[in-house]
Amino acid sequence: MKDDxxxxxLLRGKTLVTVGDVTTKRCLELGLVPRTAIFDGKTRRSQWVELRAPNGVLKAFNPPGQICLDAAKVVKKAILTSTWVKVEGEEDLLAIPALLSSENGWALLYGQPKAGVVLxxxxxxTKLHFLEIIKMFDGDVEEFLREFDYDPNQPLLGELDERLYDLLFPEL
Structure with missing residues (x-):
């Protein structure tokens, strides 16, 4: 979305979770205070962004291009306690555990560089879609799935859900 x-x-009455410094800062400028924001204090890995969390900050370490299970657990805790997360490393992929930890009906916003905001x-x-993406990752995917209450030995979709999912997300 280029015109934010x-x-x-669009977000009236929704509980909001944001990922990224610029996205969070812009939401605050628009009067939208996220329940949880996940940020690293900089944009494009160099320019510093100043953010003040209203309900405290948890800290997490997450390497670029990965989802560290410990960082995912911190994100889950932050969602449950309405706190923000300051990440040492890179926060982008932590949108996935944020989405999986959030309640249905909430909204997740994250920045897409040079494109705008993704809502x-x-x-x-959407949770099943991101779980399917997680299944493609390297590492201990089964432990990650268990952390978010999904049994790695059970299919994610029933037959009816699978047909609807295929209509919603035909590219997978």
Missing amino acids: RLLPF VEINKY
Whole structure:
């Protein structure tokens, strides 16, 4: 979304989670205070961004291009306690555990460099979509799935859900 002035209308009454410094700062400028914001204090890995968390800050370490399980656990705790997360390393992929930890009906916002803001309505199907992405990752995917209450030995979708999922996300 290039014109973010519509965000206050699109997000009216929704609980908001943001990932990224610029996205969080812009939401605050628009009067939107996220329940949880995940940031690293800089944009494009060099320019510093000043943010003040209203309810405290948890700290996490997450290497670029990865989702560290410990960082995912910190994100989950932050969502449950309405706190923010300052990341040492890179926060981008922590949008996935943020989405999986959030309640259906909430909204997740994250920045897409040189494109704008991505708005994801959190629901059963967006969670399943991101779980399918997680299954493609290297590392201990099973432990990650268990952390977010998904049994790695069970199919994620039922037959009816699978048909609807295919309609919503045909590229997977």
